[in-house]
Amino acid sequence: MQLPESLHPWRDWLQWFAPEQLPLFADLFGRLDPVLGPLRGQQQGGVPEPDGLADLQRRGPYERLLSSEWLLADEVPDEFLRRAVVGEHLFLAPQYRSHQASRLMVVLFDAGPLQLGAARLVHMALLILLARRAKDAGAELRWGILQQAPELHALDSAAQLKCLLSARTFKTVDTGHWQAWRDGLNAQPEPVGECWLVGQRLSATEGLSCTHRVQVSRSLDGRSLSVALQAAGSRRVTLPVPDERLALQLLKGQFEGEVVATAPAAKGCVPRVSLTLPPVISSAGTHVAMKMLDEPGMVVIKLPAQNQKKPIEIRRNLWAVGKTPLAPTFFGRALGAVLSDAWKLSFWNMPGLKSVDKPCPEELKLPPGTATFLPVAGLRNHSSGRLFLLDTQGHLAFWVLETGRSPAKPLPRHTHHLTNNVLGLAKTFGSTATFVRREGNRLHAHTVDPDGEVSAAVDVGLAEHISQVLFVGGRRRYLDSCALLTLKNDECESWRVVSADGSAFETQRIDLAHGWKGIGLLKQDNEPYSLLLLGRQAVAIHYEGEQRVLFTTTDTIAKSSFCPMSGVLAVLTSTRELLVYSVPQRLMRLQTFCNDQPYKKEGTDDWT
Incomplete structure (x- = not known):
């Protein structure tokens, strides 16, 4: 600059x-x-202190007179007096050290x-x-x-x-x-x-x-x-x-690289959102949804295009009162969610999926409240489709869409079990999802399509001490690569990036400093792997052996989400400020506060 x-x-x-x-x-x-x-x-001051001897000099007090001069006074007094008169005596000169x-x-x-x-x-x-x-x-x-x-x-x-x-x-x-x-x-x-x-x-x-x-x-x-x-x-x-x-x-802390042009005016304010649940990003990176705090539903924001002049689109999508959201996702272009009550699982805004009886905890372990969202991947093509969900115990289940054509197998309106011991699930390419499961002491990666076809296993390394998996998305239909997390003794994260192009091999090991955690893996054409990092008030990227800050926030980051398909990151701060950033473009897409509270109409029980 x-x-x-x-x-x-x-x-x-x-x-x-x-x-x-x-x-x-x-x-x-x-x-x-x-x-x-x-x-x-830098100024010197105080009383100087003696610091040894510096030199001999012709002047000085007689207590510092050389010993040889005193010997001359005993043997030849007249010569001693003569030297004293003409100034020929030698004295010790001390070295002084000044205070700094x-x-x-x-x-x-x-x-x-x-x-x-x-x-x-x-x-x-x-x-x-x-x-x-x-x-x-x-x-x-x-x-x-x-x-x-x-x-x-x-x-x-x-x-x-x-x-x-x-x-x-x-x-x-x-x-x-x-x-x-x-x-x-x-x-x-x-x-x-x-x-x-x-x-x-x-x-x-x-x-x-x-x-x-x-x-x-x-x-x-x-x-x-x-x-x-x-x-x-x-x-x-x-x-x-x-x-x-x-x-x-x-x-506001908008410094270099993160100074955002004035955002288009919104059609109304963004309602208050929950700080305990992460944002949800569409696969195309065009929409972001968040759980509303004061209403049963999600607010959906359409991200503005670069240099957009028209107002930002903000929509409130509500479901029935008493439902608990387990796994919201963009199913096609619309936002949908798996909802739960005491007896049923329902599929809100997901055409082709009907309510099913709630599975027992041994079959599908579901959280009792809204402490977190479960990993989910909705896949469909012109003839079929499936919704996959990963529970908190590593059970991977799915439901089949009713297409209205030939009878589907397995049957719709049932919860089906795919496999166990799954560490991670993500949608990675078009209508393809990737998951990694533990088999003995090894980790195997698979892809699955809307017809339920599961690919052959790809060995991605030892399973010991691995607690999290990140996937690369948006590049190829088959498994590309992933990153595996282990925690060191000092609780710092250590990531192993593994290529899975037919012969698994370790390509890179990344040890993070204390306070940083990996949240996403990227691979652009002819570029090395990049690990997206999240700090307390900063987002960085580890690229070619160096850690580079992408942007920082004024307040502590409460929740974050990264979409491997689009490379879009959404972070929500403790003051409910939403920042949406495109990592491949190094561009801040949106920065807004989600703090609008509903008000009650006078004389009624309605809230607006």
Whole structure:
């Protein structure tokens, strides 16, 4: 990315942002940098301490006179006096060591209600400015939030800036916060050289010593920000309120690679959705569905095309009250679901499938509530079709569609058992699904089609310690490849990518860092395998031995889904923000909040 010359000192940090956001930082940096002053952590001070001998010299106190000179005073006193008069005596010169101030710089931010809005952009700009000053001086920068536990963070990625932005709270700094940070900084192995406090009304620090105070406040008319620095002296600068569109992007954490063009207006707001159930993605990657929190049904969003001008389509699809959704899926172009009650399994919005008696737990183990969705794959062609479902105990069952033609075998309106000990099931190509089952100490992969034809087994390796399978989708009708998960002793994930083109062999082993988990496997033409990774507030991809962040979120990721057919990823954050991302295109398709609550009509029992 080409930067103007005035921004070159901060290029290591500005590469995290989109080009259209750089003018905002150019204005902030140009006004704030001159008032910060030099880094005190490099200044020498205190009383120098002796550190051995440095040299011999002609002057000095007689307690440091050489011993040979004292011998001369005993043997030849006149010569001793002569040398003293003309300054020829030799004295020992000690070596002194000057005190070096600590190079640890700590910045503590007030994330309370007085610092909401544009003040948070000043926080972000100050953190980058101080990071550059610390790097130039060979110092170490660490930052923390006053309202949080005393934990210091580095600034080595855009995710750290997002953590700063997401730390906003409606708590003000109280005595307990000051005491906790005072004890935390005193317990640091290295003493703090500079301590910066950034916020508003931070005068009473309850014993926490600081070298710099930065007061950030909005003017009474709301048109400007005032930044006052108190250190050895006092300096003040006035900042204009940034452009609202760019400021909103930054406050939402929309940085480089994830800045989304303004989304088309929706036909109404997206209703509140459940945070305990993952989104459901269509095989073509054109629709996303989520379980509604206040109504018995799913909300379906049609993803906008690139540069789409018309409003986004949002539809509420409702089922009968009292039904529990076990496995929603896009059956063809429409959203359907397997629903359960006390006695029956019903197939909502799935033409050709009729209700059946609920199987016993030994035949099909179904969850009692909506703690999770079961893996499901709906397959059909011009003459037949089947719906496959994998339960929590590895039982793979299916139901046959009624086509109205010749009698189907096996019979419709019955639950049929296919196999046991299945680890994973996914739709991978057109009307083909893939599953991996355990046979003894080996894992075997199969494909199945709408007619129920199961392919010959393909050996994909040892079954010991394997707990999860990911499939590559959308490339070939027969089995392509898969990734197998094992957990190491430190609970970090280790993935083994296996090619299954007739002779199984390990192609790649990927060990993930703590806190990351694999959620998808991709293989584009003439490209190496890529493993899609999910962190607490980030999505990354492991490609050619390197881990690259695709995008980060402002809030913690609550649920996620990945479609191997289309390569579309959907994540739902703790604030019910939905982000839909196309991994092959490296493109954010949609970003919206799902928080609209129904309201009750006055004088009725109806909710709208």
